[in-house]
Amino acid sequence: xxxxxxxxxxxxxxxPSDTPPAGRRRLLVLLPLVAFLxxxxxxxxRLFSGDxxxxxxxLIGRAAPALDLPALEGLTHEGQPVPGLASPALKxxxxxxxxxxxxxxxxxxxxxxxxxxxxMPGFRLVGLNYKDDADNAxxxxxxxxxxxxxxxxxxxxRTAIDWGVYGVPETFVIGxxxxxxxxxxxxxxxxxLKERLLPQIESARTAN
Numbered sequence: 563x564x565x566x567x568x569x570x571x572x573x574x575x576x577x578p579s580d581t582p583p584a585g586r587r588r589l590l591v592l593l594p595l596v597a598f599l600x601x602x603x604x605x606x607x608r609l610f611s612g613d614x615x616x617x618x619x620x621l622i623g624r625a626a627p628a629l630d631l632p633a634l635e636g637l638t639h640e641g642q643p644v645p646g647l648a649s650p651a652l653k654x655x656x657x658x659x660x661x662x663x664x665x666x667x668x669x670x671x672x673x674x675x676x677x678x679x680x681x682m683p684g685f686r687l688v689g690l691n692y693k694d695d696a697d698n699a700x701x702x703x704x705x706x707x708x709x710x711x712x713x714x715x716x717x718x719x720r721t722a723i724d725w726g727v728y729g730v731p732e733t734f735v736i737g738x739x740x741x742x743x744x745x746x747x748x749x750x751x752x753x754x755l756k757e758r759l760l761p762q763i764e765s766a767r768t769a770n
């Protein structure tokens with residue numbers, strides 16, 4: 563008698579595994595990290611590309627966030643106290659708001675350009691003093707000059723967060739309608755003042 567023919571592979575009760583191979587698992591884990599690094603690289607590439615205007619801001623074209631900041635105590639101009647910052651002061655004329663701190667080295671680098679800017683007509687320059695010691699801030703402005711028509715103290719940095727501030731210094735151009743027209747990240751220099759900031763101020767001044 564002939565031996566029975568061998569059967570095919572014996573059936574199994576185990577369902578096929580849904581677990582991806584180890585290499586695929588590693589790829590799935592790494593993909594979110596790669597995507598994050600790519601986005602971070604794009605952001606920081608724009609931030610440090612030498613053109614601060616390329617950094618996106620969700621606030622452009624929107625009403626400036628609320629401001630209600632006290633004055634820098636003891637800061638005076640021609641014997642009169644320099645006022646703090648409040649939202650109503652941002653409407654009716656073009657306003658340039660500069661975020662600064664006495665401990666910020668780049669703020670010292672840009673300060674001569676702010677002093678120059680403050681002498682130009684057609685807009686108002688104000689300062690937001692960020693997470694600073696009041697005595698140090700007064701000494702800073704006393705030493706380098708106070709270019710600001712008003713200075714608001716943001717002691718805990720909460721207002722800066724509302725304004726989407728990444729760090730100091732930063733400068734905003736606010737139109738006559740109270741909307742943010744432009745955001746300049748980083749210290750202002752001669753080229754940035756001439757080629758980016760002043761044209762944006764002029765554009766805001768001539769806007770309907």
